[in-house]
């Protein structure tokens with residue numbers, strides 16, 4: 001391994017499956033980070049990079065990522081004293097208080113014991129340190145994976161997310177095809193839109209994706225062919241209490257915009273969200289033809305569509321595809337596309 005390279009690990013909530021990893025990698029890319037994946041297992045990923053930047057933003061924006069850490073080393077579940085061999089000097093400078101957060105991916109039910117033992121061992125070696133659960137100077141993250149514990153130094157605190165407060169049934173305007181906010185946030189991130197760029201959802205329905213993008217502080221625009229849904233979106237956005245939001249009634253096949261930074265959308269399917277009378281394949285292909293004018297080369301589209309709908313996205317390359325379960329019996333494909341240069 002090149003000596004200037006560091007190891008980092010990330011922990012995911014798991015409900016996004018492979019979307020969680022893709023979302024993180026999209027965010028790291030958005031913030032100009034160069035990295036390689038060493039390995040991933042379900043809710044854990046180990047990466048290598050010279051330095052990861054803007055981790056506060058990456059963790060704040062991410063829907064499925066729970067923690068991001070500099071990897072300090074590994075210890076054994078049955079012999080945690082090997083933690084002594086991990087050099088903590090670099091991270092303990094100027095630190096008076098710390099906390100340990102444990103994730104138990106091996107289902108050992110020993111998180112509390114691990115947190116306590118590791119804290120006691122660290123304190124024994126560094127008696128000046130105090131444990132503080134609230135606002136500590138440093139947070140260590142311990143991940144139990146099989147008989148190994150990976151120990152990391154948290155790069156940023158992740159604020160508690162209030163997804164439940166924005167679920168479809170709590171909004172002033174309800175639409176049966178509305179997405180859940182956590183999933184919608186992930187789609188925004190997969191579009192790799194940067195601050196200062198325009199984010200677009202050209203099939204915005206009741207506005208879930210636009211709401212998440214607006215909450216992130218992006219310049220978000222929603223378009224829908226239905227006047228009723230445009231009004232509904234506006235009601236839902238107004239309820240967020242944010243100063244600016246834009247919803248335009250229009251057709252996703254003829255978008256009056258250029259230089260958009262990224263697009264994410266949940267395409268119409270079935271009777272509930274049809275709207276333009278075209279079948280889904282024709283509609284998506286027409287949308288991609290138009291998206292070539294709307295997006296600059298190398299910009300991204302994240303699209304949710306039914307598995308059965310086959311289409312070609314002319315002018316775009318596929319970056320990744322995920323099969324996901326939206327509701328109990330509803331499976332969808334989430335596909336990431338990059339506009340060809």
Ligand SMILES: C[S@@+](CC[C@H](N)C(=O)[O-])C[C@H]1O[C@@H](n2cnc3c(N)ncnc32)[C@H](O)[C@@H]1O
Nearest residue numbers: 178179203205206208225251252268273275276
């Ligand atoms: C699956 S719904 C989007 C639901 C939305 N993500 C939400 O959370 O509420 C798809 C939307 O596409 C709209 N639509 C259908 N054809 C369209 C077109 N040609 N241009 C723009 N919007 C269209 C429908 O009116 C519908 O609201």
